Amino acid sequence: MGGWAGAVTVLLTAAAVGLLPPLLRALPEPVTSSGGTGPGYRSLADGRTVLTHTLAAAVAVLVVLLAVPGALRPLWWPLLACGVAAAVVDARSTWIPRQLCWAGWALGVPAAAAALLLGTGRPQLLAAATGAVAAAALFWLAWRISRGGIGFADVRIAPLVGLAAGSLGPLGWWWSLLLGTALGAVVALLRRTLGRPGPTPYAPALVAGPFLAALLAPLAG
Template identity: 35%
Template sequence: MNDTVLAVLVAAVLAGLGGLLVPRLVARVPEPVPKPVGSPDGAGPDAGEPGSVATQVEPPKTRYADIAGRPGLGWRSAVVSAVSGALLGAATGLDWSLLWLVPLTPVAVALSVIDWHTRLLPRVVVVPATLAAIVAVTAVGLATGERESLVRALVAMVLARSFFWVLWFVRSAGMGFGDVRLAAPVGLVLGWAGWGELAIGVWASFVLFVVPVLVVLVVRRDRSLLKRAVPFGPFMCAGALVGLVWGTALAGRIWG
């Protein structure tokens, strides 16, 4: 058994097992305190929804416990996590980066599920995951002498978060602050892999977001779809996966 096959199997099994815990993680997220729709996106503890200039109180969101109790959520999350882990293992081999990529995979699945149903990316999940990833990346970078990769990862984290912060600042009605927070770990892991991976990962997130919307718009011929709020977190996570798995090849084709 070569190293790549071993990495695929280990990453798939561990990520899949983590995926089975997604319902439990979702159920443990505390419910946000209701706030006016017109308040700033970054003001609440779980800001992640698009902003609004309205003044009425938000309609009730789907409870995290109800999301966690959806039939089949555990095995579906396990399958998605296992497949994602296998792709990451095939792309990296037995690399130190699996130390943070494998645990982050089911967390990304959980955040995608939450964001899809609530348009929220809870800070109580994103921030600890980000801090844990920073610690792991820093420890590996210093222990293995990969200081260039470490510096690139930290710089990429700042750049990615700053980029999404600008998008949020310019038009907070179209992007929640939760997406800004999520950009930090996304930038960190993509930056460790390389600048090309970072660029492809961020670019892919927007492509994956826009293309399905345009297809539905053309099929239904309903322009009102452009005004509907669509969660961006799942597409950001999917874009990060694209960048990590195929970023090197795509960047080589595009930039040579």
């Protein structure tokens, strides 16, 4: 019965790649706290975004199919469909559309139901849900303490990361956040070394964390 989960995982990820450009063209342009305009979402709906999203999504879905048990794959749907898309937009603009995060939150409900249908135990599902809440709480606290050191958009995307990371168990959750945070720090250091001004997009590193943890899990025993 679990064979359909892999097919849905691939189709959902492919649909997200196809839907991102029209979504970017339809989104209202955000206004900054200083009254300035946002990144120009419409201008991001181009071939470069499609190519980047296609490559990132292909790698992400391949990791899930190879490293995540079939019954747990639905818990990765919000991250695959919305988290990867948000990371691509953030990488190009340092902005994350809140609508993508909201869609990921909403997708979490049918994803959990599908995981139960596939045989995921209630303890595993509870661990994933706890991971989502804990990640959101942790990044909210970091946002409050840092006073703008991280953007609130990273707080919005944290539940998608935490849900997938939590499906790997407590140790996998910690490794996911640790790897994502470390990767973000390396990117920030490289940007500073290369003299690149402006804020560092953090979502790509944060989203990459669970995928790296899933790949490294067999090495951890």
